Structure formats: structure tokens, C-alpha cells
Amino acid sequence: METLNFTYSGGRSAVHSAALVGVVGSGNLEVLVEPYPQAGTCTVEIITAAVGFGDIWRAVIDDFFARHPLANVRISINDVGATPAVVSLRLDQAVETYLGDGR
Amino acid sequence: MRDWNTEAKNREARVTRASPLANGKIVAASDATTLLEAVIECGDRVCLEGNNQKQADFLGKVLSGLDPARINNLHMVQSVLALPEHLDVFENGVAAKLDFSFSGPQGARLARLVGDGRIAIGAIHTYLELFSRYFVDLTPRVSLICAQAADRNGNLYTGPNTEDTPVIVEATAFKRGIVIAQVNEIVDTLPRVDIPSDWVDFVIQSPKPHYIEPLFTRDPAQISEIQVLMAMMAIKGIYAEYEVNRLNHGIGFDTAAIELLLPTYAEQLGLKGKICRHWALNPHPALIPAIEAGFVHSIHSFGSELGMEAYIRARPDIFFTGPDGSLRSNRALCQAAGHYACDLFIGSTLQIDLAGNSSTATLGRIAGFGGAPNMGADARGRRHASPTWLKAGREARAGRNLIPRGQKLVVQMVETYREHMQPAFVEKLDAWELAESAGMDLPPVMIYGEDVSHILTEEGIANLLLCRTDAEREQAIRGVAGYTPVGLARDKRMVENLRDRSVIRRPEDLGIDKRMATRDLLAARSVKDLVRASGGLYDPPKRFRNW
Numbered sequence: 243m244e245t246l247n248f249t250y251s252g253g254r255s256a257v258h259s260a261a262l263v264g265v266v267g268s269g270n271l272e273v274l275v276e277p278y279p280q281a282g283t284c285t286v287e288i289i290t291a292a293v294g295f296g297d298i299w300r301a302v303i304d305d306f307f308a309r310h311p312l313a314n315v316r317i318s319i320n321d322v323g324a325t326p327a328v329v330s331l332r333l334d335q336a337v338e339t340y341l342g343d344g345r
Numbered sequence: 346m347r348d349w350n351t352e353a354k355n356r357e358a359r360v361t362r363a364s365p366l367a368n369g370k371i372v373a374a375s376d377a378t379t380l381l382e383a384v385i386e387c388g389d390r391v392c393l394e395g396n397n398q399k400q401a402d403f404l405g406k407v408l409s410g411l412d413p414a415r416i417n418n419l420h421m422v423q424s425v426l427a428l429p430e431h432l433d434v435f436e437n438g439v440a441a442k443l444d445f446s447f448s449g450p451q452g453a454r455l456a457r458l459v460g461d462g463r464i465a466i467g468a469i470h471t472y473l474e475l476f477s478r479y480f481v482d483l484t485p486r487v488s489l490i491c492a493q494a495a496d497r498n499g500n501l502y503t504g505p506n507t508e509d510t511p512v513i514v515e516a517t518a519f520k521r522g523i524v525i526a527q528v529n530e531i532v533d534t535l536p537r538v539d540i541p542s543d544w545v546d547f548v549i550q551s552p553k554p555h556y557i558e559p560l561f562t563r564d565p566a567q568i569s570e571i572q573v574l575m576a577m578m579a580i581k582g583i584y585a586e587y588e589v590n591r592l593n594h595g596i597g598f599d600t601a602a603i604e605l606l607l608p609t610y611a612e613q614l615g616l617k618g619k620i621c622r623h624w625a626l627n628p629h630p631a632l633i634p635a636i637e638a639g640f641v642h643s644i645h646s647f648g649s650e651l652g653m654e655a656y657i658r659a660r661p662d663i664f665f666t667g668p669d670g671s672l673r674s675n676r677a678l679c680q681a682a683g684h685y686a687c688d689l690f691i692g693s694t695l696q697i698d699l700a701g702n703s704s705t706a707t708l709g710r711i712a713g714f715g716g717a718p719n720m721g722a723d724a725r726g727r728r729h730a731s732p733t734w735l736k737a738g739r740e741a742r743a744g745r746n747l748i749p750r751g752q753k754l755v756v757q758m759v760e761t762y763r764e765h766m767q768p769a770f771v772e773k774l775d776a777w778e779l780a781e782s783a784g785m786d787l788p789p790v791m792i793y794g795e796d797v798s799h800i801l802t803e804e805g806i807a808n809l810l811l812c813r814t815d816a817e818r819e820q821a822i823r824g825v826a827g828y829t830p831v832g833l834a835r836d837k838r839m840v841e842n843l844r845d846r847s848v849i850r851r852p853e854d855l856g857i858d859k860r861m862a863t864r865d866l867l868a869a870r871s872v873k874d875l876v877r878a879s880g881g882l883y884d885p886p887k888r889f890r891n892w
Binding site: 325334 | 574
């Protein structure tokens with residue numbers, strides 16, 4: 243197990259109700275997106291079964307933030323060895339669900 | 346004065362030695378060892394029918410159990426090494442040399458035996474190459490083949506898995522070799538004759554029916570959303586744009602996803618009747634929904650697939666079948682069809698390098714090639730035109746002062762990371778190291794980069810036809826290589842430039858909504874759905890039944 247944390251700033255504040263997508267199963271992951279007032283930042287916490295892929299996670303999450311610059315949002319990822327392709331797809335789905343739910 | 350008839354005399358001597366064992370052409374299974382010892386001579390070139398699917402397993406077992414003090418130094422020529430017996434024959438000292446095409450499940454053991462000096466490999470071939478050499482310099486002296494049934498005269502019915510039998514028998518019988526067939530049953534009247542009796546010398550009813558591997562069945566339940574996304578890109582970005590109507594699909598979940606998206610996604614795009622009409626393909630169960638939806642006009646097959654018998658019989662307009670109603674397959678002819686008459690091959694791979702060379706070789710395994718290199722290669726001898734072939738040729742030649750000609754579409758479809766985070770894109774193929782460790786003349790490349798027209802990943806499609814320099818080609822490949830080290834090392838500006846020129850196209854460039862990429866888009870989501878789509882005609886093997 244490895245825990246990774248990334249923090250981004252400069253995004254747009256988006257307060258909606260929490261969204262959860264994906265499943266905790268081999269080759270898959272669970273993504274929780276929730277509002278979290280934290281001085282305009284977006285934090286991402288990853289708990290992953292695969293150790294030693296921090297650089298790839300950073301690249302995937304950097305690109306994700308470039309696509310979806312959010313602020314005051316906390317994203318929690320529970321990963322069971324998903325490929326970057328699956329991670330990107332799930333993140334996009336999670337954010338679309340989160341934003342689409344708008345209050 | 347030279348004797349011009351030594352082969353026939355030698356043949357007569359062999360047949361005479363064996364004749365006390367035979368009642369007509371029929372030999373009892375209990376006499377199989379004696380028969381092989383009577384007709385095989387040391388150093389003979391022997392073809393054991395090991396197909397992709399149907400296996401002469403009984404004769405293989407008998408051969409590998411021969412006394413090496415009496416029969417040795419055999420030169421085995423066979424298309425597939427599928428069963429342990431296929432290597433036991435070397436380990437037991439009966440055979441010494443091997444020319445083959447594909448070794449799939451025996452690849453690791455083959456590599457060990459080669460490393461120990463127990464097997465000398467002549468060459469590793471594609472199917473068509475090996476079959477061709479049966480008629481040039483690798484003609485079998487004795488062939489041990491496999492059929493469903495024989496009649497009392499020795500006519501053979503191969504059943505739907507005709508596969509390699511005709512080409513093996515043709516090469517052996519007409520060069521005065523000996524043909525021995527194992528059959529599941531001996532009957533008074535055959536459903537049809539696939540091999541006439543005067544090409545066959547001996548027939549043995551095997552104690553058990555021959556083994557058949559259901560190699561082409563893919564359970565739709567295991568298709569991922571990424572594979573759905575990639576299949577959407579293949580249909581919209583390649584099949585629709587090039588009007589692909591004559592094609593071959595490689596084996597695997599990536600292509601099964603395409604087959605299962607035809608009645609849904611392709612139908613929604615209005616593509617029925619415009620794409621995917623004629624196939625060189627085994628009867629993939631995953632194609633049932635597309636056949637039922639009216640996409641497919643014809644299918645010629647290399648071999649059959651277990652469980653598809655009744656379905657094929659009920660759809661004679663689609664398949665090549667005999668007067669008895671069962672499938673007639675033929676690996677050699679379907680390989681030729683795939684090479685010369687198809688406009689597109691699409692398949693998965695394990696590794697792609699920066700020039701687009703694609704390899705399934707891994708260290709410690711000698712897996713061989715099978716049919717992919719012939720399917721996945723531009724047919725340099727092709728002369729007839731089609732819209733697909735012409736468009737690909739135009740793209741490859743635009744702006745260059747070349748005489749016009751067409752080109753085949755050869756698509757490599759891979760997720761950028763395979764399971765266990767193995768990157769599909771590499772700076773250098775493992776094939777180089779394998780070539781060195783196994784003493785091969787060349788690194789075993791499945792599909793050469795010069796033949797690859799498109800690389801499709803979850804990140805997008807790279808159209809290599811449009812690349813004009815090696816540097817462009819490298820960046821086009823890096824540009825769809827995702828988060829692999831090869832992908833991360835891309836020149837971002839050059840990749841964006843290639844995207845502006847449509848050399849690289851992302852799902853959003855193709856107007857594909859990623860949110861649609863769910864398993865709900867599959868026309869069948871389980872084997873049970875396939876059975877339902879077939880109207881109950883498809884009868885899947887037990888291992889694919891979970892109900």
C-alpha cells in the first residue's frame with residue numbers, strides 16, 4: 243500500500259453534493275469527489291495497492307487538473323491496480339457526475 | 346542409369362511392411378505403435394497435424410512414445426505446438442529438428458528445450474510460409490493427420506475444423522509420402538468427403554475423440570469500458586472513414602468489443618450496410634449479434650469454433666458449408682484470403698517500439714508467429730482496387746512523387762498499459778534480447794512498422810500513413826502512448842502539431858463522448874446474451890457457462 247497526496251490551486255470553486263464512482267475490485271478503483279472548503283485548493287489523496295508509481299500518478303492527476311481545474315474540492319481515490327487509462331476515465335466520470343449534480 | 350522412381354519404391358516398401366497390420370486401410374488403435382515403427386524411418390520429415398484447434402493427439406502420443414533406439418532423428422514439421430506430446434517427442438529422443446509456426450502454450454518449454462540443445466529449430470514461420478515450404482523443401486515423408494470420421498474405404502470427413510488437413514495431405518500424398526489419419530469414428534456413409542480415400546494410406550479409430558481448443562471464444566462479461574471506448578474509436582475513426590468492408594479481426598477482447606458494438610454504436614452512426622460486410626474470420630461467438638442485425642454478408646473461416654455448429658448450420662447464407670450443412674474451413678485458403686482480399690487487419694499486441702514495430706515475443710518464451718504477419722502485412726502483390734485500399738494508398742503517398750497504388754490498413758490496438766502495469770510502448774522490443782538468447786537470425790517481429798497504418802490506444806489514433814519523417818512517426822506514436830515512459834517523453838508541441846494535422850486524433854476530435862463508453866453499449870454483456878442472440882443455437886463449452 244502507498245498513500246500519495248497532491249494539491250492544486252488556481253481552480254474554480256465548485257460546491258456540489260458528493261459523487262462516488264467506480265468499484266474497489268482488481269484492476270479498478272473508487273473515486274469520491276466532495277466539496278471541501280480549503281482556501282481555494284483542490285486536494286487529491288490516493289491510496290493504492292501498487293507501490294512505486296508516484297510519477298505516473300502525478301502525470302495523470304496533473305492532466306486531470308488541467309482538464310478540470312476545480313477548487314474547494316477533495317478527491318479521494320481507493321485504487322486496486324487500475325491502469326492510468328481506467329484512472330483517467332473514472333476521474334472524468336466522477337467529476338462529470340459531481341458537476342452535473344449542481345445545486 | 347539413374348533410377349527416377351526411388352521415392353515410390355521406398356513408399357511401397359513402407360506400405361508392404363505395414364500391410365499385415367491393416368484390414369483394408371483400417372488399423373487397430375492397439376497396433377498404432379507397430380504401424381508407426383513400420384512406416385517411419387530414422388531421419389524422416391514427419392508432419393504431425395497440430396492445428397490451431399483440432400489436434401491429432403492420439404497419434405502424437407504414440408509418436409512421442411516410440412523407442413528412440415529404433416526411430417530417431419525425426420524432423421518435425423507442424424503448424425502449431427499446442428500439446429505436451431508435441432515436445433515430448435523431442436525430450437524422448439525420437440525427433441531432433443523442428444520447423445513450425447506457432448507454439449502458444451508450449452512457448453516456455455520450447456525455449457528451455459532449445460536452450461538445452463534438445464531441439465534444433467530450422468525456422469519459425471507464418472502459417473502460409475510453412476504450408477508453402479511443404480511444397481518446396483519441407484515436404485513431409487509421413488503425415489499424421491486428424492479427422493472426425495472415415496468410411497471403410499478411407500475417405501475422410503474432417504468436420505467443421507478442416508483447418509490444415511487439405512494442405513498437409515496434398516503435399517504428402519502427391520510426393521509419395523505416407524498419410525495416416527486418426528478418426529473419432531468409422532462409419533458406413535460420411536456426411537461429406539473432405540479428403541478422398543486414395544490420398545490416405547491408413548486410418549486408425551482413436552480411443553478418445555480428438556481434442557479441440559475453443560480458442561476464439563471471448564466472454565463479453567470481461568470486456569472493459571476502456572475496450573468499449575477503443576472500439577468506438579475504431580468504428581468511427583477507421584471503419585467509417587475508410588469504408589472498411591473486407592476485414593480480419595485478431596483474437597482478443599479488444600476486437601470482440603468492436604464486434605459487439607456493430608449492432609449498437611455502428612448502427613446508431615448509420616453504418617449498417619456500409620462497413621464490415623465480408624470477413625475472413627473464425628466463427629467468433631461475439632459476432633453473432635452483428636450477424637443477426639444484418640451487418641455481415643459472408644464469413645470464410647480458418648477453422649471452426651466449439652459450440653457454433655448448430656448456429657452455422659442455420660445460417661448457410663453467411664458461412665461456407667458443405668452439402669451436409671456443416672462448416673468447411675481451410676486455414677491455408679483463409680490465410681490467402683486474409684492477405685490478398687481483405688482491406689483491414691486489426692489486432693492486439695504486447696509491445697510496440699518507436700518505429701511502430703510490433704511484437705508478442707517475451708523473454709523465455711518462443712511463441713512463434715501463426716497467421717498475424719500475413720494478415721497484418723500490406724500485400725505487395727495485390728493489384729485490385731477498393732475504396733479502402735485506395736484511400737490508404739493516397740494518404741501514404743500524398744505529396745510524394747510516386748506512382749499511385751493502394752495500401753492495406755493494418756491497425757494495432759492496445760491499451761497503453763497492460764495488466765500488472767506493463768507498458769505496451771517501449772524504446773526497444775524484448776524481441777531483441779530473445780533473439781540473442783535463443784540464437785535467432787532476427788528479432789521476432791510480429792508486424793513490421795512499415796506495414797502498420799494506425800495505432801489505436803485509449804488516448805487516441807495515430808495515423809502513420811500521414812507521417813512523412815521518422816521523427817514525425819516517433820512523435821505520433823509517443824502521442825498516443827499515454828502515461829508510459831515512451832508517452833511521457835513526448836515533444837508536446839510536436840504532438841499538438843500532429844493533432845492539428847489529424848495525424849493524431851483524440852476521442853473528442855472524433856466527436857466521441859467518453860461518457861457513452863460503458864458496457865451498456867455492448868450488444869451482449871455475457872455468454873448467455875450471446876446464446877439468446879443466437880436464438881438458442883449457440884451452445885457454449887461448459888467452461889463459458891456460469892448459469
